[in-house]
Amino acid sequence: MITAVGEDVEVIYAKLCKFIQDELLPYEGEHNLNSEEEIPMEAIRWVRERSRELGFYGVNLPRELGGQNLSLKGEKRRDWNAKRGSQL
DSSP: OEEOOTHHHHHHHHHHHHHIIIIIHHHHHHTTOOTTSOOOHHHHHHHHHHHHHHTOTTTTSOGGGTSOOEEOOHHHHHHHHHHHHHHO
């Protein structure tokens, strides 16, 4: 298994932020979804499908299972979590 470092993590993070801002939040608004209510299976399926298309779904899984075979370890994991918490 390869370890995601530096640019690999940054690329995935940038794509994820773009997906959230450009697609996920608008989808949520268009379909009147609310985190306080039950999310319809149709919406869950859409998020899963789109996540797979963009390479986010199961990034730690092997490529043959649809993942990116990435493992975030040590300092890079802390960096990832810190960025995720402060920018999302």
